[in-house]
Amino acid sequence: MRGVLRGGRLSRLVPSRPVPPEPAAPGEVLAEAEDLRVRLAGRLILDGVGVHVRAGEVLALVGPNGAGKSTLLGALSADLTPAEGTVRIHGRPTTAWSAPELALRRSVLPQSASLSFPFPVEDVVRMGRAPWAGTEREDEDDAVVAEAMARTEVTAFAGRPFSALSGGERARVALARVLAQQAPLVLLDEPTAALDLRHQELVLRLCRERAAAGDAVVVVLHDLGLAAAYAHRVAVLRGGRVAADGPPSEVFSDALLSEVYDQPVEVLAHPRTGEVLVTPRRVP
Amino acid sequence: MTVLDKPARPAAPAQGTPPRGRRGTAWLLTAALAAGLLVLVPVAAGTGAYPIPVGDVLGSLLNRAGLGGTALDRVAESVLWNVRFPRIVLALLVGASLGCAGALMQGVFGNPLAEPGVIGVSSGAAVGAVAAIAFGFGFLGAWTVPVFAFASGLVTVLVVYVMARAGGRTEVVTLILTGIALNAFAGALIGLFLFFADTAAVNQITFWQLGSLAQATWPKVLGVLPCAVIGLGLAPLYARRLDLLALGERPARHLGVDVERLRVVLILVIALLTAAAVSVAGVIGFVGLVVPHLLRMMAGPGHRFLIPGSALLGALVLLGADLAARTVAEPAELPLGVLTALVGSPFFFWLLRRTRRRQGGWA
Incomplete structure (x- = not known):
């Protein structure tokens, strides 16, 4: 069917498959x-x-x-x-x-995730696989979707409709979709x-x-x-x-951050680990 | 890290995959709908003022198909093949077109309340059809009315799309209000055409407007066949992209959907389907609203089932409704559009209330 469509005048309706990128060098x-x-x-x-x-x-x-x-x-x-x-x-x-x-x-996670129809969580994550449809890596779909859900800890409610989730759960489902896009x-x-x-x-x-x-x-x-x-x-x-x-x-320095945020900011090292900590300077 | 790494390693077994109940439901529903049609078609063909036993109907069908069976007597053959079958085929085409157009429209607008009748596209298509009848145009033969309906229907969908969208989304209130405005404007235009039309045309239009399949003939079937077949054939190709569109326009684009082109093609398809339905049967409301909704509640919102499923259920519903319309008040005939509106409007009320509750009010 696809071959027929490609060959014929309908070819413009079924665009040729895009080529996936080569792995990037570090x-x-x-x-x-x-x-x-x-x-x-x-x-x-x-x-x-x-x-x-x-x-x-x-x-x-x-x-x-x-x-x-x-x-x-x-x-x-x-x-x-x-x-x-x-x-x-x-x-x-x-x-x-x-x-x-x-x-x-490129994959993009928007600031807020919305959905017009109550698709179940797993289907939403699977939407991330859409770009790979028709390529060899389509076979990995199930495994990639399952892993993306496991990593973002949404597997437990994989069957629930997206619209029934809390804000934080939705955000993680949206992230799982982005990860599944690979x-x-x-x-x-x-x-x-x-x-x-x-x-x-x-x-x-x-x-x-x-x-x-x-x-x-x-x-x-x-x-x-x-x-x-x-x-x-x-x-x-x-x-x-x-x-x-x-x-x-x-x-990150006191001077730069204080100036950029128009708010006194203190940058200090964690007393135990030495990590950079940023905290606003508050007037007591 | 396993499969999310690139290059991909052998796939880990899927863990915690939820049951695939939805997909099973979809197959079951498809089978049930197909079976329903197989039963209802011969029953509808045999029922009416001149009853023909279902066995005879099947015999005549087989005979014409050259697979044995026996021809009926002359009157029965004529009733069956010149009156009943064109009407049944027309009901199936119109129903499938309406159901499918409803599913597509809800997908494109991302809004479960979009429907050709509700948002004024059917009325818009009717304006073209009425103009063609009122002014006695006939230069395109049996295709004149469908072509006019398509042209004015297309303009109407575009107007709705441009007017009801703001910031990449369509709000329910804007959509419904746009529909009200368009319905009013279309009504005014139709009234104007009626004013200028002669008595015979007025009668024809009035009857047609109520929504009816009573004047079904094979040439009429041929008249809507191209619109309906092209529309129904193209629609399923866009199912997966419509699923992605549910995420919103930008996320759909991020997943590789050419949103602008998808929109243009689907609006054309919707106009084709609506024109097919409206040009023969007038404005038959609510089929496109109720049918996709029922299926979504049963089998989930995935368009790969929803689009063909809505065509099947639409065909089944309209065939059943037409059967009821011509048998309930025998020997008189109820207008089909009146019947579907009687059943469909309460459903619309319920849907409005439910949507309002979910959104916590309109404003």
């Missing part, structure tokens, strides 16, 4: 933004941003509300067309990829917002594991402690520009 740039300017509703949200996202690395985007973190993530995921500058994914401008090709190269570039917009302490740690451990397996992970975070503990590199955004970019131990 350190390879999987996404980059150059001199990026993005306007939303007439307002300049990003004003000359440049970032590189490398394979094997967790990059955290931090900054105050309205700094442009989500917009930058949207540009990196090819949702937004920049007014100026370019965004490249796997070395090619985002506009040069088709939607199915992009789906094999794209080398993983973009997560505030994955920890709705989660309890234990699951926040779980999600960021998963990010590190994806990076260790050779993927590039970009994660928007509000919790600077989490960013300091789990990110290889942090990009601090302020007013649509990158205020600082580097390893958290170098970037």
